[in-house]
Amino acid sequence: MKEVILIKNGEIVLKGLNRSSFEDVMIKNLRHALKPYGSATIKKAQSTIYIEPSDDQFDFDRALIRVSRVFGIAAFSRALECEKTMDAIIENGVPYLKEALENARTFKVEAKRADKRFPVKSPDIAAEMGGKLLEAYPHLKVDVKNPQIVVNVEIRDFGAYVHAGQIPGAGGMPTGTGGKAAILISGGIDSPVAAYMMAKRGIELTAIHFASPPYTSLRAEMKVKELLGKVAGYCGSIKLAIVPFTEIQEEISKNCPEEYFTLIMRRFMMKISDKLARNNNCHALITGESVGQVASQTIYALAVTDNVCTMPVFRPCIGMDKEEIVQISRKIDTFDISVQPYEDCCTVFTPKHPRTRPTIEAVQEAESPLDFDQLIDRAISGVTYEWIN
């Protein structure tokens, strides 16, 4: 018995002449993603990608979970491959479907004959297969309108495939097809979600984290790495830049009015990220901000922080409620990590009454005692890089 994974592409199919280059990126991503689970051949034909294990050492169950997290896949199925004869399909297909059908009450069979050289027409394939399945599993009833299980028989170029339905994929676009962007990640709930959402659109991520020891703990950094690891589970390896931020925070605290503290800090973060992003061939910044969530996320505050950037800033969570963000964070398994109680930016530096309607002029005035360029250069020269897998 030979099992394969059949993959149906998502939005890629809407592409025109460059569709094949999108597919190639996805195959490359799949190849990389499945490497740990054993050796397999990956090929494309008729807008489907086939994953065929080379031997029985291939860890099929875990590979399927991994496939469910590869962006660009609309749906996939675990299928039996057999010879293109009705006898072979029935002889192998009927016992193969045992697990799926045993616990179901209703089913139907759908047949697709992509290879028109196959002598039996689709409705006849379905009827014959359905009959044999009813014989083998007498507890079943056919329900063409609302079946619990849809048995698929697909006659394709390489062979005939039998499976018990499609599993929804991660959707989105293949990682790397959308260019590169840098995510500012803190360790909270929002930024990993923002990272995931943009990665889903095919963007390759570089991450930037600001560390302020001793005001922040090494555990906060470990937490960020763990969060990125979850996102990397979808989009592959992420390069993480850790920026030493203590000096800047202390300088702001010493020299600037308290109510502007967070804003000035955010401006530093954006400016540093803008530079780092450029150094790393990124073409946009990503943040987890959502309008009105905290004082530094009013539209006035966002305007003030954007003012220092030279590249576009993507904020995929901008119009989402906290609960909606939490839902995604639970889906991608980052929520439980995010809520661990290590402070990412110590409250020592948060003002009691922050400005919610700042103007650019006022902020510039407030930060004027600081030597922006020098502080930024020093921070950037202290950046350390690490790959997160």
Next chain:
Amino acid sequence: MIHYLDNTATTPLCQEAIFRMTEYMKSDFGNPSSLHLLGINASVKLEKCRGEIADKLGCDKNEIYFTSCGSESNNTAIFGAVKAKRRDGNRIVTTATEHHSVLNCMEQLEKDGFEVIYLTPDEKGKISEEKIFSAVTKETILVSIMAVNNETGAVNPVECIKRAVKNAGSQALIHIDGVQAFGKTDLSPLKNGADLITVSAHKIHGPKGIGALYIKKGVRILPLILGGGQEKGLRSGTESTLLIEGFAGAASALPNQKKAAEQVAELNRYLREKLSEIDGVTVNSPDDGLPYILNFSCEGIRSETMLHHLERSGVFVSSGSACAKGEKSHVLRSMGLSDKRIDSAIRVSFSRFSTKDDIDALVSGIKDGFNKLTRSKR
């Protein structure tokens, strides 16, 4: 250079524990319950260890039951006692300053319908005799109070519990969480009259993952873990012979309690003296507490910030208790301290291996912190 001053969280293994575990790993592997010679060898060694630990606690060897840790001993003592005594009454007396492995059991028991009285300490963290006496009634089935508080070092008057129970004409069992007291102060059941005492190996330079519960001869409590009936049915599961060997090694290496305590008290005095010279430091520990623990607040500097600042110069301390990771200390709160003081609390804890050098490093780190660190504005 490492200046480890967080011995209340855990302690490094002492040479004796390392030696005995290493030798054991090389020679023995038998299951003490096996009938054959290898099993017998293992059980002979196990019983020898039990005896060594009993000696240090001051009880009979048959009154020591091995568990996996202090938390398990506390859980076993509390739930086991309550299950055995539930027909005698509904009231449990404990304190608001207990370890979470006691408090969370109590919370569960409250949900199950028991009335739990949480005694609150004075502003130095100590529970008064009067409060214990007035809380224990005839319907009380369990009194669970820690001998020494892990955050402040406050020593509770646990010897009076026995009298309080007698006075009330109650059948209550007495449980003492002795994790921080064991090996550092007299915890003998003959002196404090306890029915149940929790001890743990890794606070006395033994390995993590092994603890014990003293159960007075004749006292019956019910087990939490059922199975093969090891530890006379009180705690099933194959005994962790290797860790028990390390536990016994650490226990038998404990020095004379009084002498060690005097030596540590000297360090404690020295530290208090140095701290009194620093503006902004307030001591939270009582003057008559266990000398091994000193809790103080550094005005305007958050605990975690100071902790991470100190670790840069190799000084390792704690902000409150290590188990509570970043949450506000329930102990300091129950003492009625202000949020400002709780947020800036540092706990220093010594061992018999601590030196004046460690304290000098700590003190200069704190001074440096006051100079360099940005103070909290709240």
